Amino acid sequence: MIPLPFFSLIDAVLSLYSVVVFIMVVMSWLLSFNVINRHNQVVDAIWRTVLALTEPVMRPIRNTLPSFGGIDISPIVLLLGIFFLREMNQWIAQRIAI
Structure with a gap:
């Protein structure tokens, strides 16, 4: 059985x-x-760090989405995916706690 603090860590x-x-x-x-x-x-260091953390996840999303004429909606798709994962994490944690 997976302990419940594990689900809190995933959510964090x-x-x-x-x-x-x-x-x-x-x-x-x-x-x-x-x-x-x-x-x-400082700005360059923060920018490179943020890109290193987000680009490996956003690149496949950008390649999958059709072109919207210069508008990049991959962050929106990624945030929706994160929201979905957080909700699933909470749902699983509630089912295990019962």
């Missing part, structure tokens, strides 16, 4: 990953509108 990791996806989206907007600059070492 998924929650943190959704925050990383939000950071990636906001930073991409700020970079594209030239509000922040990648020549700043």
Whole structure:
């Protein structure tokens, strides 16, 4: 039997990953509108870290989705997937706890 704190850990990791996806989206907007600059070492380090965490998951989503004329909806699909996984995690934890 899997202990219930294991499900809490999974939920926390998924929650943190959704925050990383939000950071990636906001930073991409700020970079594209030239509000922040990648020549700043801190900004560049954060950007590379966020891309390293999100790109391996978002690349297959981008390859699967059709082109929407320059609009990237892969973060939305990824966030919906994370939401689904969190709900399934809670559902399984409730079923085991019964």
